Amino acid sequence: MSNVAGFCADEFAAVRTAFTEQVESGAELGAALCVTVDGDPVVDLWGGHADPERTTRWGADTLVNTFSITKTMTALCALLLVDRGELDVYAKVAHYWPEFAANGKADIEVRHLLSHTSGVSGWATEFPFSDIYDNESSAALLAEQEPFWEPGTASGYHANNYGHLIGELVRRIDGRSLGRFFAEELAEPLGADFHIGRAAQYSERIATLVPPDFGTFDQDLLPKDSVLYKTLFQPLLDFELCATPGWLDAEIGGTNGQGNARSVARVQSVISNGGELSGRKFLSAKTIDLIFDQQADGVDLAVLMPLRFGIGYGLSQPHTAPEVPQDGRVCWWGGLGGSMVVNDLDNRVTVAYTMNRMAPGLIGSDRANAYLKPVFAAVRG
Template identity: 70%
Template sequence: MSTSSGFCRDEFAGVRAVFDEHFASGAELGAALCVTVDGDPVLDLWGGYADPAQTIPWAADTLVNVFSVTKTMTALCALLLVDRGELDLDRRVAHYWPEFAANGKADIEVRHLLSHTSGVSGWDKPIELADIYDTEAAAARLATQAPWWEPGTASGYHAINYGHLIGELVRRITGRSLGRFFADELAGPLGADFHIGTGPEHADRIATLVAPELPDFDLSALDQDSVLIKTLTSPWLEVSETVTPAWRAAEIGAINGHGNARSVARVQSLIANGGELGGRRFLSPATIELIFREQADGLDLALLVPLRFGIGYGLPRPSTFPHIPQGRVCWWAGYGGSMVVNDLDRRITFAYTMNRMATGLIGSDRCDSYLAATFDTVGQVR
């Protein structure tokens, strides 16, 4: 008897079994898993509880903060503008946002923002988390800064400010905020229950995150001028803040998108499906190919993990992430374990969201087991 709800095509029963095992063992609290092929779900599962007290069942429409999976939605917004000829990856950011040229940033190109190679991976201190909720003011602060390393020479994960940078370009070009543009151009047309800026009307559907148990580590012992420390502490992210209405309502296009596996897979499957979904073409094949323009491959200065970035997405790097399939694949993950993977060769999108966070910034053992089961199945079926 399955413990998860939803549906699953018979050939994906092995994936469901792995999902159910994690609930049975207590590894999962609440979670959702969705896999699409040719844009259509072949597996759409959810289970467990939306709250730590285990009083609220995780429902079909439960939402959760997916952290950096939000970046893939922000990247799609930029790619839509590229496709329409309104944004050029190889133009200087200052062409669209003149103030950004200050302090040695005149030559930074749009592609550098989208690939975490701009040198502007966080805010100069002092800054508090609440300061970034006003996205225009926070973007204006970024425009005044000097880069923390030579732009274009390496990636330094733009952990918290990615959406402020890309979002300001969206605002300058369209006159709309990132959250509004995303709702108008992607979530709305696709019927996807995903939000960048989540209003109070959704509050009773949002699962409570359970922060990971982090090892006792004295950050003050590290070089306070390192890209790692400056990026990850400017500002410091407290998981407990994610329950506040102010956090939820802010349009933080790097880390505060709220959705579920179904809505993540729905939006992102337009990549795996060649740019066309629901009878409408969103992106040309040429625009999708831009995702695979490698911009960085090596030790990321902010995370100190070897990463490979294209335009807006991570690209496969088997030695670092063996469970991400090789080929024309683009992906990214959120703090605590959420993940989306687009496999263009097999026209598959994999999405996983949960509320019991794992310790890693990128991926988790649970996610790896679902990925392995999914792509093992796909290898047998196709």
């Protein structure tokens, strides 16, 4: 009996072969892969197991924590408000959130938050990781602090607080929380099984994560005043919390979205399909063009790797994402452990990959690359 299920169009047969090899070899514990063209699935595969004991098969409706893929959903929420004229990416954050102007942040613009260039990439003080579940109080802390570097001059990946920053703008403008806004404006209209918060009710369908082995590392060796330390270690992600009801129900728009490849591809196809999906116009071409307004290109101050950001998404970068197409209108992002989404607007293609055995490294993985390569060979020749 094969450990892989689903369907694959004939022209993407090499994609199914690559996915099957990774699942059957055990490189994947459990995973899902979806490719859409013109908004419709042409590859929808899943396989392996949802638990490390291999007692539960990964099913068609298995969900998993997608970590920073959630940021693309959060960015899309912001772009919806932009398209409606309720949010201006070139306006000051303080126009919508007056308290944010404190301590040298009065001139930070919305685009700086969306492109990880605001200087507010984390919290200035240490506290328990579970404190970030309270969006309003943890956002208030961000509003009070000074930026870690001169805003707009470089990127510093907003690893844990991206959703707190953008979510607070959504709440101030719309009145709904980020998770509710996403559910009502994107997930439900699109029939997408992706959730930012309120996910404990789906716990029986959520795959168990197997954290990566980062080896032995003494965080005390890091300078406490470095952007890296303040971003990634204040607070440090606690994998043991990622299966708890508190984590699943919190609306952490940067890190805790629960979904699968099909749901990720469904929502993100709004971008690759030119803003329109299932007969509904979500975004105009003008709003989508903002994604490709480059805001930063260089070594990121928080994760110390080359990154290139537009507004809301990563842009092609040959060193960090070698299998993401380097030409044309392509935007992408990856989640901790290797999950990935890529939107190729020129070919109206979205690729999404989710899994529960996490690879080491902050962005991308060898397994993700193994799938992206045959997908774009088929699409681009």
